Amino acid sequence: MIMMKKFDYDDNMDQSHGRIWEDLRARLRAVQAAVLKGFEPNPEQERVILKERARRLAQEMTEPEKARDYLEVVGFYLGQERYAVELTHVVEVFPLKDLTPLPQTPPFVLGIFNARGRIISVLDIKKLIGLPDVGLTNLNRVIVLHGDDMEFGILADSIMGVKLIPADTLQPSLPTLTGVKAEYFLGVTGDRIVVLDGKKILTDPKIIIHEKI
Amino acid sequence: MIQRLNLRAKIAGGFGLVILLFAVSSQVSWHGLGNMTAGFESYRDMARKTNICTRLQAEALNAQVNVKDYVITENETHIQHYKEHLKKINDLIREAKSELKNPALLAKAAAVEEKLNENTKVLDAVVTLSRQSKERLTTAATHGSEIEKYIADLMSSALKNKDQATVFSCSQVLRHFLLTRFHAVKFIDSGDQKEADLSHAELTKANEYLDQLEKAADTPSRREALTRIFQTLKEYTTVLESLLKVTIDKNMLAKDTQLHIGDSIEENLKDLRISFKKEQDELGVKLHEENDHTLRLVAISSTIAGFCGIFLAVFLSLMVTRPIRQVVAGMKDVVEGEGDLTARLKVTSQDEVGALAHWFNKFLENLQEIIKNITFDSGEVAESSRQISATATQLSANAAESSTSLTEMTTAAEELRHTAQLSNDKAEQVMTRSERVAQIADSGRKATLEAADGMKHIADEMEYVAESIMKLSEQTQSIGEIISTVNDLADQSNLLSVNASIEAAKAGEHGKGFSVVAQEVKSLAERSKEATTQVKNILGDIQKATSAAIMATERGSKAVEAGVSLSSQAGQAIESLAGNLAESAQSAIQIAASSREQLAGMDQLSIAIDNIKEAGIQNVDVARNLESAIRSLEEMGRHLRNLAGRFKV
Numbered sequence A: 001m002i003m004m005k006k007f008d009y010d011d012n013m014d015q016s017h018g019r020i021w022e023d024l025r026a027r028l029r030a031v032q033a034a035v036l037k038g039f040e041p042n043p044e045q046e047r048v049i050l051k052e053r054a055r056r057l058a059q060e061m062t063e064p065e066k067a068r069d070y071l072e073v074v075g076f077y078l079g080q081e082r083y084a085v086e087l088t089h090v091v092e093v094f095p096l097k098d099l100t101p102l103p104q105t106p107p108f109v110l111g112i113f114n115a116r117g118r119i120i121s122v123l124d125i126k127k128l129i130g131l132p133d134v135g136l137t138n139l140n141r142v143i144v145l146h147g148d149d150m151e152f153g154i155l156a157d158s159i160m161g162v163k164l165i166p167a168d169t170l171q172p173s174l175p176t177l178t179g180v181k182a183e184y185f186l187g188v189t190g191d192r193i194v195v196l197d198g199k200k201i202l203t204d205p206k207i208i209i210h211e212k213i
Numbered sequence B: 001m002i003q004r005l006n007l008r009a010k011i012a013g014g015f016g017l018v019i020l021l022f023a024v025s026s027q028v029s030w031h032g033l034g035n036m037t038a039g040f041e042s043y044r045d046m047a048r049k050t051n052i053c054t055r056l057q058a059e060a061l062n063a064q065v066n067v068k069d070y071v072i073t074e075n076e077t078h079i080q081h082y083k084e085h086l087k088k089i090n091d092l093i094r095e096a097k098s099e100l101k102n103p104a105l106l107a108k109a110a111a112v113e114e115k116l117n118e119n120t121k122v123l124d125a126v127v128t129l130s131r132q133s134k135e136r137l138t139t140a141a142t143h144g145s146e147i148e149k150y151i152a153d154l155m156s157s158a159l160k161n162k163d164q165a166t167v168f169s170c171s172q173v174l175r176h177f178l179l180t181r182f183h184a185v186k187f188i189d190s191g192d193q194k195e196a197d198l199s200h201a202e203l204t205k206a207n208e209y210l211d212q213l214e215k216a217a218d219t220p221s222r223r224e225a226l227t228r229i230f231q232t233l234k235e236y237t238t239v240l241e242s243l244l245k246v247t248i249d250k251n252m253l254a255k256d257t258q259l260h261i262g263d264s265i266e267e268n269l270k271d272l273r274i275s276f277k278k279e280q281d282e283l284g285v286k287l288h289e290e291n292d293h294t295l296r297l298v299a300i301s302s303t304i305a306g307f308c309g310i311f312l313a314v315f316l317s318l319m320v321t322r323p324i325r326q327v328v329a330g331m332k333d334v335v336e337g338e339g340d341l342t343a344r345l346k347v348t349s350q351d352e353v354g355a356l357a358h359w360f361n362k363f364l365e366n367l368q369e370i371i372k373n374i375t376f377d378s379g380e381v382a383e384s385s386r387q388i389s390a391t392a393t394q395l396s397a398n399a400a401e402s403s404t405s406l407t408e409m410t411t412a413a414e415e416l417r418h419t420a421q422l423s424n425d426k427a428e429q430v431m432t433r434s435e436r437v438a439q440i441a442d443s444g445r446k447a448t449l450e451a452a453d454g455m456k457h458i459a460d461e462m463e464y465v466a467e468s469i470m471k472l473s474e475q476t477q478s479i480g481e482i483i484s485t486v487n488d489l490a491d492q493s494n495l496l497s498v499n500a501s502i503e504a505a506k507a508g509e510h511g512k513g514f515s516v517v518a519q520e521v522k523s524l525a526e527r528s529k530e531a532t533t534q535v536k537n538i539l540g541d542i543q544k545a546t547s548a549a550i551m552a553t554e555r556g557s558k559a560v561e562a563g564v565s566l567s568s569q570a571g572q573a574i575e576s577l578a579g580n581l582a583e584s585a586q587s588a589i590q591i592a593a594s595s596r597e598q599l600a601g602m603d604q605l606s607i608a609i610d611n612i613k614e615a616g617i618q619n620v621d622v623a624r625n626l627e628s629a630i631r632s633l634e635e636m637g638r639h640l641r642n643l644a645g646r647f648k649v
Helices: A002-037 A043-061 A125-129 A198-202 B007-073 B076-099 B103-161 B164-190 B193-216 B220-336 B352-645
Strands: A070-078 A081-086 A090-095 A109-115 A118-123 A141-146 A151-156 A158-166 A185-188 A193-196
Touching: A070 A141, A070 A151, A070 A193, A070 B352, A081 A158, A081 A198, A090 A109, A090 B352, A109 A141, A109 A151, A118 A125, A118 A141, A125 A151, A125 A198, A141 A158, A141 A198, A158 A193, A158 B352, B007 B076, B007 B103, B007 B220, B007 B352, B076 B103, B103 B164, B103 B220, B164 B193, B164 B220, B193 B220, B220 B352
Parallel strands: A081 A193, A118 A151
Antiparallel strands: A070 A081, A070 A158, A090 A141, A109 A118, A141 A151, A185 A193
């Protein structure tokens, strides 16, 4: 009798275990199949992707405001705020590497760095234009600006990319801004991007430092 | 004096006398028969000697006959036969010599032997001569034929030459030569001296004619032929003469031999035989007389012995039977006197019969005493048997009672046996079950061992699982590294797209298309970034799940360890259980054995009780029998008293 009970118990155990393992094995097989298939999208996904692409292409084609006056800018983040600078002043964008601090420079000069053989000085635009610091930021992008006889980089947290801003949506800078701050701004767009005046910054006499020690 | 001897001496003396007489008579007969046997022995000897002589005579005659045959025919086989007979004669003479004892007779036998030897020598000489004569005859015949041929040749040559005188001479020579040969042959055949003389005369004549021929011979060939004839003739003459001489010698010797064998042997043998015969005759008469004497002696002695035996037998029988008759008469008186035991026999003699009478009187005395005692005792027997009868009745009653008790006891024993049977069955059941339980315990022990093994296996597998999970975790870490690389790449792509857009914007209208591509690249980079963020989240989840899995595995290993220790405990428990079971099985076996023995004992007990019961029943019967036996004993006591009363004491 005792043995019989034991066998029953064993059978149950076996059955439940068998079910669990069967289940597990099935799942493992599915996962393996998925991994093998990997980057091949399944027909449904493919269809979704194709639909999206078609929709976007259709939108491009129906762009109506081709004739309007646009301002081409490079947008970037500084903390939570979004800024932009005119494309005409921008040379290139770099990831910030090997920044060498320079001693005996004003606080807005962070240092210099090597961009494909050219030594370029890096400025902190907030300190330059007197904006308050808002917590810690990444500050790992450098946007290289250049004017007639000036070239330097400004730090950004991240780059939004090139944007077309219609000129008529640009509103004048806030009346609350006074002094130095106001003269560096071109205006603010509808979606609160502050467009900086590149020319002004480049030609600002403050940034030319000539000091003898 | 005879009256004083006892019976044994009387009988032994009588028989001894008879045996002595017969011994004397047998001795006489034995002596006579011995003499007769000796006489017959010498008689037989004589007869054998005579026989030898007769055989000698016969052999001698045979030898003589053979010699005669040889002389007549000259055939050598007769000589062979003669030799054989001679050998037999020699053997017989040797035998006779060993038999004979008389010197005169021995001398005669020796003489016979000597004569025989002489004869044999002469005969050998004759044989030699005869052989020589034969040889010479052959030579002469050869030479003769040659001479005839030569003369015939000469004759024929003379005929051719027509020489009449030579032819005549030749024919004459031939004639006389042939006559010479003829007479020579005749002489050899008959042995007559006249024929020999005639042959010589003819040869001389032939020689005369040959001389004439020689004188007449004129041609050398003829002379040569004649010379040859002469030469041959000379040889022939020599041979012929020696032949004639040999023949004469031989004939002389032959006659001599015949004479010798004929007489001397015969005479000697006859003498011998006659002397033997004479001795035999004398011996025969002597033997006859001796036999007669012996027969007379035997007849007389046996007659005397017979008479003595008869006399002794009659005397002895009278001596023995008279006293016995007296005793018998006395006994008859005692028996016929109506059981009078007071009467006694008279003792007349002092031998065995006297002793018999004396001891018979003693016996009567004892008998008288015994009958008195019996008369007294039989009364007591009757009394005792009455008492025994009462006891036997009591015994019978007791036996019946004990039989009843035994019946009860049998019932009790049967119940007891039933109980023992029950306990035996139970013990056997317990034994069987305990064996089965022992098997189960054994399989349980095996199962725990297997479980311990399985647990160890599980522990190993757990370790393997933990290892695998660790590997997985490490893999996720490397995936994280890859993902951060991908993130960097996405960042860089984003920057690149920005730069590309800048470049496209600088290119103006021409860079319009490129600007679109840059836009696309940018969106791709963003999407990559999103994907990496997702993967990072997933990796975080995986990391959490891995930690949980490792924790679970650890718990599993601990559980397995506990399981191992538990299974070993269970194994020990089962082990000790099995030990206890074995002990209890052993006890059950012992119980079964002892209960079997008990059962057997109960069977034996019940058989024994049955036997006792049987014996009790028999006891009752026996007691009854005893009663009846005692009654008959009483009866017999009475009868005995009556019988004893018949005697006068």
